[in-house]
Amino acid sequence: MEEKVYADVAGGLDQGRAAAWRALITSNALVLEKIERALAEAELPPLGWYDVLLELSGAPDGRLRMHELARAVVLSRSGLTRLVDRLEGAGLLRREPDPADRRGSYAAITEDGRATLRRMWPVYAAGIAGHFGEHLTDEEARVVAGALGRVAGAARSR
Amino acid sequence: MEEKVYADVAGGLDQGRAAAWRALITSNALVLEKIERALAEAELPPLGWYDVLLELSGAPDGRLRMHELARAVVLSRSGLTRLVDRLEGAGLLRREPDPADRRGSYAAITEDGRATLRRMWPVYAAGIAGHFGEHLTDEEARVVAGALGRVAGAARSR
DNA sequence: GAAATATAGTTGCATATACAACGAACTCCT
DNA sequence: AGGAGTTCGTTGTATATGCAACTATATTTC
Numbered sequence: 001m002e003e004k005v006y007a008d009v010a011g012g013l014d015q016g017r018a019a020a021w022r023a024l025i026t027s028n029a030l031v032l033e034k035i036e037r038a039l040a041e042a043e044l045p046p047l048g049w050y051d052v053l054l055e056l057s058g059a060p061d062g063r064l065r066m067h068e069l070a071r072a073v074v075l076s077r078s079g080l081t082r083l084v085d086r087l088e089g090a091g092l093l094r095r096e097p098d099p100a101d102r103r104g105s106y107a108a109i110t111e112d113g114r115a116t117l118r119r120m121w122p123v124y125a126a127g128i129a130g131h132f133g134e135h136l137t138d139e140e141a142r143v144v145a146g147a148l149g150r151v152a153g154a155a156r157s158r
Numbered sequence: 159m160e161e162k163v164y165a166d167v168a169g170g171l172d173q174g175r176a177a178a179w180r181a182l183i184t185s186n187a188l189v190l191e192k193i194e195r196a197l198a199e200a201e202l203p204p205l206g207w208y209d210v211l212l213e214l215s216g217a218p219d220g221r222l223r224m225h226e227l228a229r230a231v232v233l234s235r236s237g238l239t240r241l242v243d244r245l246e247g248a249g250l251l252r253r254e255p256d257p258a259d260r261r262g263s264y265a266a267i268t269e270d271g272r273a274t275l276r277r278m279w280p281v282y283a284a285g286i287a288g289h290f291g292e293h294l295t296d297e298e299a300r301v302v303a304g305a306l307g308r309v310a311g312a313a314r315s316r
Numbered sequence: 317g318a319a320a321t322a323t324a325g326t327t328g329c330a331t332a333t334a335c336a337a338c339g340a341a342c343t344c345c346t
Numbered sequence: 347a348g349g350a351g352t353t354c355g356t357t358g359t360a361t362a363t364g365c366a367a368c369t370a371t372a373t374t375t376c
Contacts, residue, residue, distance in 0.1 A: 012284075012291070012292075013284075013286055013287040014291070016296065016299045016300055016303060017286070017290070017291035017294060017299045018291075019299075019303040020290075020294065020299045020302040020306070021286045021290055023305075023309075024182065024185070024186060024290075024302065024306055025190070026306075026310040027182070027306040027307075027309040027310040027313065028182060028186040030309075030310055030313035030314060031309065033232065036364095046332095048332085066354075066355060067354065074187040074188055074191065075333080076333070076334055077354080077356085078333080078334065078335075078336095078356075078357080079333050081356055082332075082356095083332085083333090086332095101342070102341060102342090103341045103354040104341090104354055104355070125176075126171075128171055128176065128179045129170040131309070132179055132182075132309055133170070133171050133172070133176075133179070134312075135305070135312055136308075136309070138174065140301055140304075140305040141174045141175045141177075141178045142174055142178075143298055143301045143302070144178040144182065144301070144306070145178040145181050147293070147294050147295075147298040147301075148178070148181035149177070149181040150293045150294075151185040151188075151289070151290055151294070152185040152188055154292075154293055155185065155188035155192060156188060194334095204362095206362085223324085224324070224325060225324065225325080234364050234365080235324080235364095236363075236364065236366095237364065238325090239325065239326055239327085240361095240362075241362085241363095244361095244362095259323095259324080259371080260370080260372090261323070261369095261370060262323090262324050262371090263324085263325075
């Protein structure tokens with residue numbers, strides 16, 4: 001029973017929580033893989049694009065500063081620079097200078113960007129429903145959202 | 159309320175499950191980021207190495223065929239080839255031919271590999287405990303493990 | 317048992333990502 | 347006001363990953 005051995009070594013981590021963590025990362029990887037494949041088959045952009053467009057579409061004036069966006073989609077600033085390059089190249093967003101801070105720029109979603117978001121959502125939603133939501137009771141969904149929301153909130157603030 | 163709009167379009171996906179999904183991918187990304195950083199600071203290998211070594215250490219004779227390992231750690235076969243290259247280069251595992259199938263090879267953990275696993279676990283466990291387990295009640299951990307375990311199981315079999 | 321098909325693992329290639337370093341602009345502090 | 351230190355976004359570089367194509371071997375089919 002090496003699980004036991006490890007559990008002894010690990011201060012403050014019991015087996016139940018370790019199991020929850022493994023289930024989390026594994027289900028995340030497997031479901032994302034399937035959704036990415038579905039998007040590719042529908043000739044739609046990858047999920048990272050969706051995340052960016054969704055954040056922008058919900059922001060005031062459809063735009064966010066680069067560093068806000070990087071934080072929102074959990075990406076390094078350099079990673080975001082390149083991702084935004086690609087989206088801008090595809091015409092789904094525009095960079096706009098910030099008059100109040102001349103170091104910075106906004107990423108602003110375009111009409112094409114909003115249209116792409118709308119085309120992606122059905123495929124994404126079907127993937128979430130079929131590979132994830134399908135397997136949860138209402139109560140489990142509530143608990144998962146609450147608990148993992150708290151985890152994410154704590155990780156963000158620290 | 160664009161959430162509402164999207165919810166209407168999405169067949170079979172309600173808002174609670176959509177929220178659970180977003181909490182899942184966000185918490186996953188944030189917690190992994192912090193754990194990777196902790197490992198790097200301790201001059202330990204990245205998490206992908208841990209996953210490989212853990213699977214091997216729990217397998218009969220400490221070894222698995224390449225395709226089994228790829229499936230276990232949720233990586234493409236080509237991705238695994240390169241990952242195993244790096245681990246083998248570091249002496250943490252060995253490739254061994256399979257006498258029963260001359261196309262294939264085993265990846266077999268070495269003593270150094272087991273030692274590395276033992277050195278990584280305390281850092282990994284502390285990360286899981288501090289950034290994840292900390293924020294869950296016992297009951298929530300149970301529900302999350304059960305529900306996401308089911309999600310992962312379904313995604314694997316299909 | 318030979319031919320057709322499928323599978324195992326590796327490789328070339330294209331893409332994605334993080335880190336460190338950079339120039340430019342901002343903020344604070346006295 | 348002005349210098350010290352900070353923050354913003356980008357870039358060079360190294361690393362990681364998936365897909366498609368490839369070789370070698372196994373399996374199936376007739």
